[in-house]
Amino acid sequence: MKRLLALLATCATVLGLTAATSPQATAAAAGCKVDYTVTSQWSGGFQAGVKVTNLGAPVTGWKLGFTMPDAGQKVTQGWNATWSQSGSAVSVVGLDWNRTLATGASADLGFTGTFTGANPKPTAFTLNGVACTGSVEEEPPPVPGDGTPVDINGQLHVCGVNLCNQYNRPIQLRGMSTHGIQWFDQCYNSASLDALANDWKSDLFRIAMYVQEGGYETNPAGFTSRVNSLVDMAEARGMYAMIDFHTLTPGDPNYNLARAKTFFASVAARNAGKKNVIYEIANEPNGVSWSAIKSYAEQVIPVIRAADPDAVIIVGTRGWSSLGVSDGSNESEVVNNPVNAANLMYAFHFYAASHKDNYRAALSRAASQLPLFVTEFGTVSATGGGAVDRASTTAWLDLLDQRKIGYANWTYSEADEGSAAFRPGTCSGSDYSSSGVLTESGALLKNRISTPDSFPTS
Ligand code: IDC
Numbered sequence: 001m002k003r004l005l006a007l008l009a010t011c012a013t014v015l016g017l018t019a020a021t022s023p024q025a026t027a028a029a030a031g032c033k034v035d036y037t038v039t040s041q042w043s044g045g046f047q048a049g050v051k052v053t054n055l056g057a058p059v060t061g062w063k064l065g066f067t068m069p070d071a072g073q074k075v076t077q078g079w080n081a082t083w084s085q086s087g088s089a090v091s092v093v094g095l096d097w098n099r100t101l102a103t104g105a106s107a108d109l110g111f112t113g114t115f116t117g118a119n120p121k122p123t124a125f126t127l128n129g130v131a132c133t134g135s136v137e138e139e140p141p142p143v144p145g146d147g148t149p150v151d152i153n154g155q156l157h158v159c160g161v162n163l164c165n166q167y168n169r170p171i172q173l174r175g176m177s178t179h180g181i182q183w184f185d186q187c188y189n190s191a192s193l194d195a196l197a198n199d200w201k202s203d204l205f206r207i208a209m210y211v212q213e214g215g216y217e218t219n220p221a222g223f224t225s226r227v228n229s230l231v232d233m234a235e236a237r238g239m240y241a242m243i244d245f246h247t248l249t250p251g252d253p254n255y256n257l258a259r260a261k262t263f264f265a266s267v268a269a270r271n272a273g274k275k276n277v278i279y280e281i282a283n284e285p286n287g288v289s290w291s292a293i294k295s296y297a298e299q300v301i302p303v304i305r306a307a308d309p310d311a312v313i314i315v316g317t318r319g320w321s322s323l324g325v326s327d328g329s330n331e332s333e334v335v336n337n338p339v340n341a342a343n344l345m346y347a348f349h350f351y352a353a354s355h356k357d358n359y360r361a362a363l364s365r366a367a368s369q370l371p372l373f374v375t376e377f378g379t380v381s382a383t384g385g386g387a388v389d390r391a392s393t394t395a396w397l398d399l400l401d402q403r404k405i406g407y408a409n410w411t412y413s414e415a416d417e418g419s420a421a422f423r424p425g426t427c428s429g430s431d432y433s434s435s436g437v438l439t440e441s442g443a444l445l446k447n448r449i450s451t452p453d454s455f456p457t458s
Contacts, residue, residue, distance in 0.1 A: 031056040031130030034064075036121055037434035039110075040425070045076075046119055049436020050092070050109040052127060054101040055134040059127075061099050064092040064109075067124045072116030080109045080440060090122070097390050098443075108435030108443040110423070148238020149173070149203040152455045155275045156240070156312050158343050161371045163312065163406055169456035173240055173406035174449045175204025176421065177376055179413035180246065181226060182214045187413050187427040188230055195432035196412065197237035201450040205234040206242040206375060206408040208283070211256050212249055216263065224266050231267075235276045242314075242375060242408065243267055244280040251286030253296040253316070260300045268307035279304055280375050282316040284349060286326075290318045290333045301341045314345045314373050321349040321376070323366055325359055331366035338370075345371040348405075351382040351419075352396055353389035360399055367403045374400060374407035379441045380418040384410065388418060388440045397448055409445045421445060 035051040052064050064081075068074075068088045075085050082093045098107045125132040154166030162170035176196060178188060196202045207230045209216055209223055216223045227243055234241035245260055247253050253260070260281060271277045281300045285293045297315045304313060317334060319326030323346070324333050334346060348366070350359050366372060379393040380386045400407050414422040421442030422432070431437055438446060 031134065032125070032127035032132035033134040034066075034125040034132045035434065036125075037431065037436060038119070038121075039431050039434060039436045040429055041119065044116070045112065045114050047112045047436060048110060049431075049434035049438075050111070051106050051435035052101075052109065052125075052132070053106040053134070054103060054127065056103065056127075056130060058102045059100070062094045062101060062107075062128055065124070065126045065129075066090050066092075066122040068122055069120045070115060070117055073113060073119065073122075074115075075111050075113045078109065078111035080107065080438075080443060083111060097440075106435075108438050108446075110436030110438070148197070149453065149455070150235070150238045150240060150276045152457060155310060156278070157310070158312060158345055158371045161368060162404060163345065163371065163373065165455060167456055167458055169458075170404050171406075171453075171455050172401065172404040173203040174453075175202040175206065175239065175406075175408050176200070176412035176445070176449070177206035177242075177244070177408040177410050178208045178230075179411040179415050179420070180208055180210045180213065180215065181223070181230070182210055182218075184411075184413040184415065184427065185226070187422070188233075190233070191430045192412070192427070192432045193233045193237055193239075197239055199433045199450070200446050201453075202239060203449075203453065204240045204242060204406065204408055205230070205412075206244050206280070207231070208244045208246045208376075208411075210246040210248065211259060212247075215246065217256075217259060220259070220262065224263060227267060228270055231271055231274065231277060235274055238276075240276045240278060242278045242280050243271075244283055244375065246283040247316075248284055248286075251284070251320075252288040252292060253282040253285050254288075254292060257296060257299060260296075261303050264300055264304045265307060268304045268311070272308035272311075277308070278312045278314065279308075280314040280316070280347065283347075283376070284320040285316050285318055286320050288318065290324065290329075290337065293318060294337065294339050297339045297344075298341065301339070301344070305341075310343070312343055312345060313341070314347050314375055315339055316347045320382075321347040322355070322359065323348055323362055323370075325362045330362055331370065335366075335369050345373045347375045348372050349374065349376045350396060351378040351380060351384075352392035353378075353380050353386055354382040356392055356395075360396065363405075364399065364403075367405060372405050374405055376408055376410050378410045378419040379444060383417075384415075384419045385417040388444065390444065393444065409441075409449075
């Protein structure tokens with residue numbers, strides 16, 4: 001389903017620029033393209049997204065310039081770049097992490113501003129002095145039966161240490177996790193799921209159903225039905241849905257054993273006929289031994305299998321799904337005493353700013369012995385907040401790509417914390433696609449996830 005952008009050099013009048021008077025109008029290739037979107041507007045103020053795509057030679061270091069047509073229009077705060085304004089001229093300079101733009105690459109920027117009178121769109125966009133008159137055409141969004149991840153890969157199964165598709169070939173699924181659906185339910189709707197499938201080109205949607213903290217235990221029927229409807233929404237868009245029984249506090253999954261049996265008996269029966277469902281039976285066991293987790297798994301798995309025999313199941317591991325590393329142990333406790341079930345994978349979680357080389361070493365060792373799925377990770381610290389650690393995140397994702405280990409990023413939400421992909425307030429609007437709604441973490445993940453998949457088909 002991943003489509004390459006077709007770069008077109010045209011004299012289109014993006015943003016109403018009068019291309020006919022521009023020297024670029026007749027050039028073979030335009031230097032750049034800008035998508036400008038006002039994502040929200042209120043009395044005297046507004047928020048806008050600016051996505052700049054380099055259509056010329058690669059640049060290392062860029063400056064975007066544009067003109068505010070109305071004297072009352074002022075940038076008050078910008079992000080993902082250094083912003084300044086002098087009179088009507090705005091200049092925006094790339095940061096270390098987005099200053100390099102290959103041909104066809106984009107930077108996602110945004111700002112809030114004030115205005116008096118009208119709020120016309122800015123004009124005269126330039127990138128390093130070259131007018132942005134190009135256009136980029138994207139193919140229409142895919143529909144099921146037309147190359148979506150589920151259409152291509154079909155029913156998944158575990159093969160050796162890999163996740164395999166219907167052609168028995170190893171694949172990697174890349175996608176996003178919800179935040180707790182008891183808190184951020186407003187973020188999961190047709191528009192946001194469309195954006196995830198078509199724009200992020202995500203293979204996977206993890207549905208984090210907390211059990212405590214206002215989750216499942218407070219309304220079993222309501223949460224079960226909401227999970228089912230999110231599974232359907234993912235299916236309609238050709239994405240895999242991972243049903244995450246999000247145990248966290250208390251850390252012993254056996255505390256929720258009866259609830260897990262009830263919940264999984266119900267969702268497994270209801271979704272047995274679907275090809276897009278993966279079951280994750282315990283998010284992050286903590287303060288509990290591996291043997292207790294294994295015992296929990298060996299009681300829950302048969303309940304799922306009785307209703308849905310062929311689905312892949314994933315079990316959390318000791319120490320917040322660190323294969324025991326966060327408890328001073330390691331993968332050998334699982335290798336030496338695996339769960340007695342087939343078609344099973346083990347969860348490994350990391351938060352890039354907190355978990356680095358020793359965790360990567362454990363994952364690398366374990367990857368040749370156990371089927372692993374990174375069902376949750378963050379670009380930030382284990383609190384879910386703080387700064388994005390780009391170097392560690394990149395090292396992690398490169399490793400997962402090499403090993404074809406699937407992943408879901410925490411979170412596809414507008415939570416006011418560094419791990420969230422969207423800026424606070426995004427989910428009260430309907431725009432989940434333009435660059436102005438993305439945080440630094442969201443922009444990074446969208447860049448990684450939206451690159452073409454290479455799913456084998458024979
Ligand atoms: C965090 C949320 C935060 C919430 C907290 C407690 O980001 O808003 O207050 O949970 O519920 C995990 C967990 C995941 C955590 C996340 C970040 O699976 O629930 O979410 N994290 O702390 N494991 C490691 C980190």
